[in-house]
Every structure is written in structure tokens, then in C-alpha cells.
Amino acid sequence: MSRIIAIASGKGGVGRTTLTFNLGVALSLFNRHVVMLDLDLAMANLDIVTGLLNPDVTLHDVLVRNRSIDECVYEIEDGVRVVPTGIHFETFKNLNPKYISWNKIMKEVAEFGEIFLLDMPAGIDVDIFEGIPTASEMIIVTNSTMSSVADALKNKIVANELKINIIGIVLNMYREDNFLLSFKEIESILELPIIGVIPYDQEIERSMALGKSIVEINSSSPSSNAIMKLAADIIGEEYQPIEPDKKSIINRLRKFVGISPDL
Numbered sequence: 001m002s003r004i005i006a007i008a009s010g011k012g013g014v015g016r017t018t019l020t021f022n023l024g025v026a027l028s029l030f031n032r033h034v035v036m037l038d039l040d041l042a043m044a045n046l047d048i049v050t051g052l053l054n055p056d057v058t059l060h061d062v063l064v065r066n067r068s069i070d071e072c073v074y075e076i077e078d079g080v081r082v083v084p085t086g087i088h089f090e091t092f093k094n095l096n097p098k099y100i101s102w103n104k105i106m107k108e109v110a111e112f113g114e115i116f117l118l119d120m121p122a123g124i125d126v127d128i129f130e131g132i133p134t135a136s137e138m139i140i141v142t143n144s145t146m147s148s149v150a151d152a153l154k155n156k157i158v159a160n161e162l163k164i165n166i167i168g169i170v171l172n173m174y175r176e177d178n179f180l181l182s183f184k185e186i187e188s189i190l191e192l193p194i195i196g197v198i199p200y201d202q203e204i205e206r207s208m209a210l211g212k213s214i215v216e217i218n219s220s221s222p223s224s225n226a227i228m229k230l231a232a233d234i235i236g237e238e239y240q241p242i243e244p245d246k247k248s249i250i251n252r253l254r255k256f257v258g259i260s261p262d263l
């Protein structure tokens, strides 16, 4: 049975698009066919993040120019497809989220995958939330700041009202800091489980600039392991974290200081 998972947050910039992309690639490594859809109709950037850049046909064309959805499903890797949204403001002005039938779009795109990740806009625009299929599940992304957790709470309230099943919270850009909220505090404010903790990792920024996923660029990094574990948990699979290859790191160091590698 296919699943639709909305990646949402109240506050902007917490890492929804980054998570959508990396989680999508991670799920594909468990042999799942994934389709990511950019529902951030005003501030779309899933195309850039996934390395698509300037796709010919986008969701905007489907919504206002009668193009068909199968014209804008792009396979970026084996089992990973992206449905991008355009960035033209003029087109966006002609869109009214109230009248978009996501149910219809999801039906048309159904043949392309089994797990559908929706990169949602920030906030609690009820028109968008009401429009997504009722069977959708939701992951709420937050950072450990008071403001992003407070906004996540608003997401939860809207999702509950619309009877959307929230799988849990993903705490992104995590770093230890006494001035930030702890796991326990976040779970008790939101009354939801934290299902993933992705550390702050500059390499994620770099991999995004290259249109690559961290799970491919550095599979033994803590952030990649966290995303793979999250993917595994979502689909009920096992995942053994990949340890950094210490021997090759030490050998590189030995080479650097002029000692022959320890084979």
C-alpha cells in the first residue's frame, strides 16, 4: 500500500526541503520507489535542492496551464522521482490553493511510486493542509529553539483538527547548547515522540549545493546515519549505522606526515 507523508513545519528554514530530499534518497536505498512533490507553491526550491535546475514542466504548469502531471515527474536517481514546482511569481499569482485538488494530483501520480513525500510550505495555511489527501501522514520538523517548537505546536493543532496522523517530530540541526530546548522539553511541549534527531552538519549545506544527498556523499556521517535510521523506522526495516572507516583516516594521516600506510 502506498503512503503519503507530508513534511511540515510551522517555522520556515528549519530544514523541511533538506529532509524531504535526504529522506527520499534514504528510502530508495531500502528499495522503495519514492516520489517527492514540492507543495511549497510560493517558495519552491526542491528542484534546486535535488539538482534538477530549470525543469521544463512543473506543477505550476499542471495547475494553471493544463499540462499533465506525468510531464513533470522527473527521475533523478534509480527509484527517486521529483515533481518540482515553478518559481515564476506571475504564475504563482494565478494560483488559488483553495481550488487545488491534491487528491486528484496524487491519484495521477500514484503509478510513479509507493512513498510520496510532500515538501510542505512553512506555516499552517489551512487551504493547503485541508487539500492534502486525508490518508496522509505527517512529520513535523523543528529545531531546538523556543520559536520553532512553538510554531510546531501550531502545526500539530491544525493537523489534529484535520485528523492527519502525525508520525512524530524530527529535530533538525541539533547541537548541544544549554540555551536550547532539550529532547525531553520538546517532547513534553509537543506531546509527540521525537522520531529522528539530525545533527547540525555543514556537510549537509555543501551536499545540497551540489544537488547531492548526504546519505550518498558521506554515508558514515552522524547526519547520514540519523536519516537512514529514520527512513528504516518509517518503513519498519532494520538499519545498522555505518561506522567511519578509521583505518583509512589514520592511513591518510600517516601519508600526510610522511609515514608509509599501515596496511
Ligand SMILES: Nc1ncnc2c1ncn2[C@@H]1O[C@H](COP(=O)(O)OP(=O)(O)OP(=O)(O)O)[C@@H](O)[C@H]1O
Pocket (backbone or CB within 6 Å): 009, 011, 012, 013, 014, 015, 016, 017, 018, 019, 040, 043, 122, 172, 173, 174, 198, 199, 200, 201, 202, 204, 205, 208, 223
Ligand atoms: N542538519 C542540517 N545541518 C546543517 N544545515 C542544514 C541542516 N538541515 C538543513 N540545513 C540547511 O539549512 C537551510 C534551510 O534548509 P531548508 O531549505 O531545507 O529549510 P526549509 O524548512 O525547507 O526552508 P523554507 O521555509 O525556506 O522552505 C539550507 O541551507 C540547508 O542546507
Ligand SMILES: [Mg+2]
Pocket (backbone or CB within 6 Å): 016, 017, 018, 040, 045, 119
Ligand atoms: Mg523548503
